[in-house]
Amino acid sequence: DAGVIQSPRHEVTEMGQEVTLRCKPISGHDYLFWYRQTMMRGLELLIYFNNNVPIDDSGMPEDRFSAKMPNASFSTLKIQPSEPRDSAVYFCASSSPSQGQYQETQYFGPGTRLLVL
């Protein structure tokens, strides 16, 4: 089975530009998570969805960040306008409550390395 797929793997952009990160969760998983990883703050949960519905977006840093999940197999995280402090690795992860022995284990995508100049 394919794991979580993220695109692009690397993104370099200039301050003020719009950035869109994409994620395809593992088929059958009904939870999707967006994390950000930086040296200063470690791994932070930004937002998560259950059955395509946002459940908790309290980790979204500010209004410049938005996330959508239009269907069970696709989610986007958008930053508009981007700033240099948004430079980080952004991970998408998915899970399912019905995983038997590994209930609710989150499986991560390879991440998107974002650099905002």
Added chain:
Amino acid sequence: AQKITQTQPGMFVQEKEAVTLDCTYDTSDQSYGLFWYKQPSSGEMIFLIYQGSYDEQNATEGRYSLNFQKARKSANLVISASQLGDSAMYFCAMREGPTGGGNKLTFGTGTQLKVEL
């Protein structure tokens, strides 16, 4: 207070030796889950092992085992017979609350493990 504490920023171990990575957690929930992830230099987050709070036996997965001491609120990862490929950052994480209830994970700051010849 930190929910997940990893007090060892860096560890060294000789190849073929065993190593223990420490993790303590803080929660008032009776039902919770503890996870360990590995992040090699390539950046992906790899799930290693899971321990549920009601599991009576320590979890094991190949060379990985989780030393779960509930009263001490510790969930240390033990890697036996270390290999060079084990060199990576290791994160401890906790899910609070019962399974199926919105499985947010809180991550520790990580331990960088270096396996030496």
